[in-house]
Amino acid sequence: MPEKDDFDLQEFLPYLLNQAAEESSLAFQQxxxxxxxxxxxxxxxxxxxxxxxxxxxxxxxARARIHKTKVSRAVARMEERRFLTRTRDTADRRREALRLTKQGEAAYRDLRAVAREYDAALLDGFSAQEAALLRQMLRRLARPLDGRGAA
Structure with a gap:
């Protein structure tokens, strides 16, 4: 008979954070x-x-902590749909500067307004103090593990 496993996945912090991230982003994703x-x-x-x-x-x-390959694919799709432009650096041909087009800027402004409303709705059940504390704790958890005692 197998030994009873007392590990509670539902209380494992990385699992909870992932569940919260997925659930909280679904409506905005739509x-x-x-x-x-x-x-x-x-x-x-x-x-x-x-x-x-x-x-x-x-x-x-680097800023978004997304693998460069995924960013490159996203950039290609966004360029095809005219949300951004790429300009090759004449001094360093490997470097491409990305900039939003007018269409990209309009999409950003629209989604930024939606994101602000969505953020406020997510925090609706929290006091201002709780919301500030939650943001502070999440920022702390988002830092690299260096020196935090991970095995």
């Missing part, structure tokens, strides 16, 4: 998918360019 046909990586590229302006795919990958 908006960017329905309005613009975007996938998750594409809206993240859109928001990075909307917020920070001109960036390279590598810079977006």
């Amino acid at each position: 908006v960017y998918k329905r309005r613009y046909g975007m996938l998750r990586t594409e809206w993240r590229v859109l928001f990075h360019l909307g917020i920070y302006g001109e960036l390279t795919a590598g810079e977006i990958a």
